[in-house]
Amino acid sequence: MSDRGRILHPPRRVMPILEVAGLTMRFGGLTAVSAVGFAAGRGEITALIGPNGAGKTTLFNCITGFYRPSEGVIRLHKPDTEPVELQRLAGHRIARAGVARTFQNIRLFAGMTALENLLIAQHVTLMAATGWGIGAVLGLSRYPAAERAAVERAKRWLMATNLMDRADDPAGALPYGAQRRLEIARAMCTEPALLCLDEPAAGLNPRESDELARLLLDIRAQGTSILLIEHDMGVVMRISDRVVVLDHGVLIADGVPAAVRADKKVIAAYLGEDEDSVPA
Numbered sequence: 001m002s003d004r005g006r007i008l009h010p011p012r013r014v015m016p017i018l019e020v021a022g023l024t025m026r027f028g029g030l031t032a033v034s035a036v037g038f039a040a041g042r043g044e045i046t047a048l049i050g051p052n053g054a055g056k057t058t059l060f061n062c063i064t065g066f067y068r069p070s071e072g073v074i075r076l077h078k079p080d081t082e083p084v085e086l087q088r089l090a091g092h093r094i095a096r097a098g099v100a101r102t103f104q105n106i107r108l109f110a111g112m113t114a115l116e117n118l119l120i121a122q123h124v125t126l127m128a129a130t131g132w133g134i135g136a137v138l139g140l141s142r143y144p145a146a147e148r149a150a151v152e153r154a155k156r157w158l159m160a161t162n163l164m165d166r167a168d169d170p171a172g173a174l175p176y177g178a179q180r181r182l183e184i185a186r187a188m189c190t191e192p193a194l195l196c197l198d199e200p201a202a203g204l205n206p207r208e209s210d211e212l213a214r215l216l217l218d219i220r221a222q223g224t225s226i227l228l229i230e231h232d233m234g235v236v237m238r239i240s241d242r243v244v245v246l247d248h249g250v251l252i253a254d255g256v257p258a259a260v261r262a263d264k265k266v267i268a269a270y271l272g273e274d275e276d277s278v279p280a
């Protein structure tokens with residue numbers, strides 16, 4: 001098969017927010033991700049696609065610290081700071097370094113209100129404002145100001161995700177699409193440099209998918225970079241700046257949406273898949 005038209009690691013126009021090099025993850029005898037390398041651009045939406053079992057979630061789990069990769073380097077490049085090697089950090093430190101994520105299966109605190117879910121997400125920021133001590137109780141620290149800022153951030157993301165009127169409802173009582181948006185709001189309350197979303201459009205109807213696409217474009221416009229695993233090719237092709245394709249744990253394409261859509265290796269990898277999940 002000819003490689004013409006296929007773009008692998010073209011010259012980057014933008015600075016990277018994330019660089020992945022030689023990333024391999026083995027589970028016993030199974031290599032789920034094999035020597036994968038790509039860069040996600042700062043201020044861009046990068047989609048990670050591929051057929052079922054391609055290794056997308058495993059790669060996400062390595063980036064966000066749920067798995068320690070067998071080999072390879074994952075570098076976070078935030079503006080004006082030294083690059084951080086995420087594969088060396090525990091999960092909570094990766095979150096503090098500026099990487100937030102959502103999961104394929106919704107993981108909200110179902111019994112807490114939407115607002116409470118957004119405040120809990122900012123627990124670390126609030127604790128830091130107390131000097132990790134009893135300052136909050138004694139009123140001796142920067143806690144009150146930090147608490148006001150946390151509430152303001154929560155309000156801002158309730159507005160942005162169109163959930164203000166559901167702020168006091170238990171998260172578990174919200175419709176499915178609203179819960180998905182609340183998860184994104186919760187991640188954004190931590191003010192991440194990189195937002196990692198694992199199939200945010202799964203289970204959404206077309207109207208909700210459109211709303212999600214607009215929300216992700218808004219988040220990008222506000223300067224947060226996004227790494228997105230998604231099977232909904234309508235959403236991927238519409239909003240992504242770049243698309244990285246995995247198949248059987250191997251990177252088979254990396255380019256702009258139009259180039260990836262026309263890539264013969266990508267088309268071949270998706271043969272036999274659901275029509276909706278094929279790049280078209």
Ligand SMILES: Nc1ncnc2c1ncn2[C@@H]1O[C@H](COP(=O)(O)OP(=O)(O)OP(=O)(O)O)[C@@H](O)[C@H]1O
Nearest residue numbers: 027030031032050051052053054055056057058059
């Ligand atoms: N914890 C684990 N232990 C053993 N094998 C695993 C583990 N996690 C994933 N795998 C295997 O690694 C491969 C890649 O799975 P992964 O979930 O990363 O793929 P995916 O591209 O996210 O798939 P999907 O689109 O279906 O979510 C699969 O063969 C899967 O069975």
